[in-house]
Amino acid sequence: MCGRFFIGQPPEVYRTSYGYPEQPNFPGRFNVAPTQPVPVVLRESGERHLRLMRWGLWPAWLKDPSDFPVLFNARIETAAEKPAFRGPMRHHRCVFLADGFYEWRREGSGKAAVRTPFAVRRADGAPMALAGLWQPWMGADGSEVDTAAIVTCSANGTLSAIHERMPAILAPEAVEAWLDAAVDAPEAARLCRPCPDDWLRLDPVSDRVNSVRNDDAGLPEPAAPARPAAASHRSAPVRGAEVQGELF
Known part of the structure; x- marks a missing residue:
């Protein structure tokens, strides 16, 4: 899955990297969460463009989104079959702007479980092209909202150490085909495979990332090694993320 990501470069x-004509001056965002506005690249009339969309796809047939689940991820294995993603998979594919994403390694079970957050980024520091699906939605009152979801696939060898799924990271040469609606859904799906292991770098990060209230450039930075506690001042054990209602 992919429930948090970051966008920090100028x-x-x-x-x-993506060749769109718009010149936005958006600030860095270091803890992007579902339902928030996100920048994506899409292809319209043969050209690439940048658009802001709601992270959490609303199908065109949806009448009332108030109690609809937040569809922030779409599994590539079933996207062409699911009613919510079938149309976007054929006609509305996009790329999420990102430098990397966060994932949590879970150890133990129940109340004793410990979740350790990691920042996952490209080892070469390049932008990470996350495959996405988007859908324009229109309400009964005429309101219009562009919505999107990140496509996921099985984890590669590097990421499997902490999770069994990962966002589909497109190779630079695959971006154009993914965005081109003339490329049919089965062919496009073949672009969404686990990326090579050596593309990725994993760094444990501060558990401040567990809360969406925290959003600063320090979040994706590698966590400093823990200092041994003095014998007479032992620190309490870290129990991982215990923020109720957060996504992991």
Whole structure:
């Protein structure tokens, strides 16, 4: 799964990488969560464009989104079959702007479980092209919202150490085919496979990332090694993320 990601490089880096004409000056965001607005790249009339969308896809047939689940991920294995993703998989594919994402390694079970957060980024520091699906939605009152979900696939060898799923990270040469609606859904799905192991770098990070209230450039930075506690001042054991209602 992918429930949090970060976008920290200057806007011009993404514009150069993806080749869209818009020149937004958006600030870095280091703890992006579902339902928030996210920048994505799509293809319209043969050209790439940048759009802001709601992270959490609303199918075109949805009447009332108030009690609809937050569809922030779409499994590539079933996207072409699921009613919510079938249309977007054929006609509305996009790429999420990102530098990396967060994942949590769970150890133990029940109340004794410990979740350790990791920042996952490209080892070469390049933008991470996360495959996505998008869908324009129109309410009964005429309101319009563009919505999107990140596509996931099985984890590669590197990420499998902490989780069995990962976002589908597109190779630079695969981005154009993914965005092109003329490429049929089965062929596009073949682009969404686990990326090579050596593409990724994993760093344990501070558990401050567990709360969406925290959003600063320090979040994706590797956590400093824990200092041994003095014998007479032992620190309490870390129990991982215990923030109720957060996504992992």
